[in-house]
């Protein structure tokens with residue numbers, strides 16, 4: 001306990017929230033954490049590792065004494081975190097040694113929710129579970145097994161998809177996915193084939209060597225890296241600003257990044273695509289775009305058959321390296337002509353216009369885009385988005401007049417049914433200005449190390465998803481899979497369709513559920529609506545580091561390892577690092593191993609595909625399952641001709657010098673097979689701003705499916721369109737009378753999703769969630785700063801503490817998801833009290849491509865609560881003492 005006290009001062013001085021502290025000082029090392037060494041740790045063993053308390057992978061130096069971690073500090077060699085760590089990471093010791101950790105596998109003995117368990121061995125647990133899975137498969141089909149994972153922070157996201165593919169169930173989901181990142185990476189993948197533009201997810205590797213980039217302007221659109229990527233993106237953005245990069249922030253709230261922006265646009269939540277369209281219209285109208293790049297390297301000059309919505313083709317290619325030949329309108333000869341890839345100087349293709357080609361009505365892609373954005377004048381967008389028209393125009397000009405620039409989306413636009421369209425519109429805005437693959441732009445195809453062998457869409461995880469293992473007939477049974485084919489990019493299911501199937505039994509009923517993440521009730525929309533569904537399940541397993549509210553509904557609890565107990569290679573720009581276990585506690589297990597053990601037991605019980613998944617010959621190029629972690633890790637580090645042990649000793653090291661790793665203008669590189677420029681990784685080799693492949697995806701599942709699927713109920717739209725939120729303050733005046741405020745959310749720097757509410761240091765800093773409300777609105781509803789308030793939507797009612805601030809759009813309110821471990825075994829179960837997902841919406845409309853539901857931008861009302869905080873909730877520092885680490889805990893010395 002004393003040790004904890006003495007370190008707390010260091011902790012508070014070390015936490016890094018760049019915007020809150022001095023943004024300008026970041027390069028000088030807010031957390032040049034070497035300075036926080038003290039005498040209690042100086043004789044300790046030093047272990048170099050990487051944090052994983054959120055989706056970043058900050059470099060960490062752990063101090064270990066007698067096998068016990070006593071201190072954490074940032075690793076200055078990490079090119080992205082540069083020696084910084086945030087509050088979440090620095091409090092890792094309190095998470096690791098938390099007395100409430102899941103320590104052993106447990107089997108329920110009392111009634112569900114009674115919290116009575118018996119300890120069993122891992123072998124027993126895996127055997128019981130494997131038998132249950134096999135029986136379910138035999139009786140109802142493998143599809144009756146449902147798995148779910150956390151997206152944010154699970155170090156091995158794909159291990160669950162892999163198990164499902166091998167076992168034969170198409171049904172797993174993640175509460176992020178269509179609500180997080182998928183819309184963005186899908187749009188980037190289909191439109192140009194490279195990495196996306198999302199700093200908040202610790203991407204955009206262009207920005208980390210901040211002195212080298214010629215970037216002049218950065219637009220943070222619904223992204224708050226100083227909160228969501230404090231030690232990495234937040235720090236880099238602060239350094240860029242210090243170097244003179246202009247910033248524009250589009251966010252309903254005055255975040256630390258907004259506070260330092262050249263222009264802040266406090267947009268109405270959920271209205272982003274209207275604003276994106278207005279930016280496009282303005283840039284086209286005023287001829288601000290890079291016309292040479294647009295003409296030569298995007299597909300906008302190609303002619304589209306207005307009726308079929310498909311491009312006219314002079315011929316089709318069967319070679320993946322060689323694109324089809326498309327038609328353009330040649331203004332010199334006034335006729336349609338094929339344009340041989342990549343360009344023909346003899347032609348003068350029209351960028352805009354409508355033409356008749358042999359009786360077929362055609363328009364260029366550019367013309368269709370121009371018509372699409374036509375309604376979104378500055379004035380209209382200002383009205384729709386509740387913004388000041390002059391500020392809006394100023395913001396566009398800052399972006400358009402300061403190239404090279406980057407326009408970055410965060411997760412905000414992923415969280416409404418208009419998600420994929422926002423992601424597409426942002427690619428369009430980057431591409432129109434030529435901000436792709438040039439120095440100073442966010443969208444790049446830099447080289448990678450090969451240490452991450454995955455076949456997965458997102459390659460920060462070492463476990464590949466083994467998609468081909470899922471039989472075609474099983475893929476066709478994926479709940480929501482036919483309608484929302486964009487999910488195929490992540491090979492995932494649609495949560496709302498899964499819930500419906502459990503409740504109705506149609507088209508069939510999932511019966512066994514393995515869940516492996518934090519508190520699901522905090523992360524899924526309309527969380528109350530899940531309760532009857534969970535109760536329907538015959539068998540529920542929860543695998544996590546701690547029990548959560550979800551554990552109340554489980555029949556088996558499995559103890560997962562904390563990041564300080566796990567091993568994994570980590571890539572960071574042009575360097576590789578080793579996350580290495582610094583200790584092992586109780587009987588916790590790295591999940592990367594758990595899923596292979598489960599597959600092995602199923603194989604022993606007669607599951608043929610599970611057996612084959614261990615056979616290197618059968619798996620061919622795909623990674624076979626591993627009997628232990630060393631086998632997997634050795635395979636990964638073989639990319640460097642090293643064993644994991646050798647790698648651990650050598651790491652960190654550069655896998656390429658900075659200048660070779662950063663490759664710009666990849667599209668201009670010669671492709672030796674064709675003798676032509678390599679182009680972009682799209683069917684046309686051009687940037688596909690008119691996204692024809694979205695139509696193909698909706699009709700067939702290609703290019704992501706392993707077989708042709710039946711078409712979705714309607715074609716996906718190849719151009720972005722604006723969809724007004726279904727609970728609209730503008731169009732539904734009856735509803736808006738009852739629920740007048742638009743609710744939104746955004747990251748808290750102290751927590752990662754539902755996690756860490758059991759960490760004393762963090763709960764002391766932010767014990768209960770605040771609702772941000774503008775003084776005008778607060779006055780209207782009789783609320784003062786610090787009041788307890790009720791917040792209600794059509795779906796439920798929760799409490800929050802009022803933060804009355806001018807830093808929010810007057811028509812909007814903001815609060816985050818929150819859970820209370822101190823209440824897990826009470827009536828409210830710790831998730832019903834102050835969790836904004838009690839209010840959010842999981843019913844239609846869904847995004848047409850990926851099925852996104854409404855986490856942000858729905859309507860609420862607020863009123864003063866006379867009776868103080870919810871029952872049982874802890875707010876005082878001394879209350880958290882119960883969660884302090886116990887010095888007597890067993891600890892294994894890792895050699």
Ligand SMILES: Nc1nc2c(c(=O)[nH]1)N[C@H]1C(S)=C(S)[C@@H](COP(=O)(O)OP(=O)(O)OC[C@H]3O[C@@H](n4cnc5c(=O)[nH]c(N)nc54)[C@H](O)[C@@H]3O)O[C@H]1N2
Nearest residue numbers: 150151152153154176180516517518523543544560753754
């Ligand atoms: N209203 C609203 N809802 C939201 C959001 C929002 O902004 N507003 N955000 C959405 C987004 S973007 C996301 S990504 C989701 C997040 O939803 P989830 O990912 O379900 O969130 P958590 O389960 O809280 O976080 C996952 C946690 O898993 C833990 N973990 C790490 N390693 C392991 C492991 O090996 N095994 C197990 N079992 N667990 C491990 C980590 O603590 C990690 O933080 O929530 C979504 N829900």
Ligand SMILES: Nc1nc2c(c(=O)[nH]1)N[C@H]1C(S)=C(S)[C@@H](COP(=O)(O)OP(=O)(O)OC[C@H]3O[C@@H](n4cnc5c(=O)[nH]c(N)nc54)[C@H](O)[C@@H]3O)O[C@H]1N2
Nearest residue numbers: 152200222223224228269270410411412744746747752753
């Ligand atoms: N501390 C912490 N860091 C995290 C996480 C965490 O839970 N905690 N989660 C990780 C994950 S999984 C993700 S996806 C990333 C997300 O990282 P970010 O994209 O930065 O996520 P948020 O802070 O949720 O949302 C960004 C901003 O969008 C604003 N916003 C809300 N509604 C709207 C809107 O309608 N339009 C616009 N333009 N802006 C809006 C919010 O006020 C917020 O400031 O963060 C990652 N990092």
Ligand code: SF4
Nearest residue numbers: 051054056058086089
């Ligand atoms: S940002 Fe914080 S929690 Fe995330 S990896 Fe870095 S130190 Fe850990």
Ligand SMILES: [Mo]
Nearest residue numbers: 152176180411
């Ligand atoms: Mo996320």
